[in-house]
Amino acid sequence: MRIGSLAERTGTSRRLLRYYEEQGLIGSTRSANGYRDYAESCVDKVIQIRGLLDAGLPTRVIREVLPCMDTPRAIRISAATNDTIALLEGERDRMAERIRCLERNRDAITAYLEAVRFEAVRAAQSDELQLANPAEAVVSAKGA
Amino acid sequence: MRIGSLAERTGTSRRLLRYYEEQGLIGSTRSANGYRDYAESCVDKVIQIRGLLDAGLPTRVIREVLPCMDTPRAIRISAATNDTIALLEGERDRMAERIRCLERNRDAITAYLEAVRFEAVRAAQSDELQLANPAEAVVSAKGA
């Protein structure tokens, strides 16, 4: 597959794909004319890279982590030195911490949105009944 | 609390705290001499900001999201326009997507590490029994 197809199928620019290759995140062979030729698996790989970058992981970490999830499920054990293992454990823990942080904040946003919806309903009912002023409503949620 | 204490208690540099204030992420009052004075709640807030930035959220988003989680649990409903709500829902969904991506990859790393550990045990046992060569071991995990 050439770079245009890969770009289209992954929703990234050709420029960015060349950049990822420069950063050692993806690989490609070259056709006789010098054009890059990508494996089918690159599609998933690029999507995964996009997700990890968007989740805040630096390319350096992604470079280390990606080989552990090769899509033709072959796990290279031999290349795992003790240093690599320690490094991966560290990154796994940092990922877990990121997940916790995001979950906390996602839940807080969810709770806020629910409170807003609840308040909107309450204000509408109040409006219906007695034409009350819904402005400046501040709800103190001591319980939550 | 002055900037030095806050820096020490949050593990960030003074410089960075001024930067966050410049970016509208935290606030401070000023003493008579011009020194910044921070509320106690700023400690948690800064830690939360660090977590969100580390998780890949841009300051723009954090600025919007933070007011929804004020620590004296007062939820300001009034300031929630329809635009704000839509924006928050979008960010919540993006957070959820990040979480899924990180979970997938954390699990993949975990599985890899377990496979490595398993392989290490197997190689050790093999060593004990027949002095086998453990180098270049590649395990094809078709089942997983």
Next chain:
DNA sequence: TCAAACCTTTTCATTGATGTGAAGGTCAAG
């Protein structure tokens, strides 16, 4: 009171990482 040590202020400049634009050239198909 003087001074040294330390904290704070603002401001300008820079770094590092991710990503993009565009120029100038090659290749291949209509």
Next chain:
DNA sequence: CTTGACCTTCACATCAATGAAAAGGTTTGA
């Protein structure tokens, strides 16, 4: 031959973060 996809390379944009200079406030102790 023209068009469109691809190549390399240099430069630029953006964002988070940092460095350093220059100036002033605060504290402590001789």
